[in-house]
Amino acid sequence: MAGYSGTPLPKKLGIREGNRVATLQAPEHLPSILTPWPAGARIEELPRDGAPTSEDDRFDVILAFVDDEVGLRAGLASAPDWLRIAGGLWIGWPKMKSALFRGLKESHVREAGLATGLVDNKVCAIDGDWSGLRFVVRREDRPALEAARGAG
Secondary structure, eight states: OOOSSOOOHHHHTTOOTTOEEEEESOOTTHHHHSOSOOTTOEEEEOOSSSOOOSGGGSEEEEEEEOSSHHHHHHHHHHHHHHEEEEEEEEEEEEOTTSTTOOSOOHHHHHHHHHTTTOEEEEEEEOSSSEEEEEEEOOGGGHHHHHHHHHHO
């Protein structure tokens, strides 16, 4: 499903050829709407324990789905650590008109995401039930993060 814009969902989410993509609590139907899937891109579950030891362990795109503030805090606890410096962390939450809606709003997602030190730069409809907000490392923060990760 392309949503309102007609743009394929992988393109809206910034998934490109060869990307490493992680999901967290994704709806079962997610693979069926991620079409056309870019060549060479790989998708896997976000690790729940441990920590990345190199940039190769990290993901280009992370798709985390949360339906309440507890899930939001849990999703943001480690996901930013798994994100590549130039990657995008999407937090998906149920739309207000969805049967899945439990009170979580875009403002809650934005506030929690910004508290991690990331910045939001895009919003999109994922499907009829889910909206998504993308967070990235600020461009001016990338050199310092790269240096810190290189030292670790």
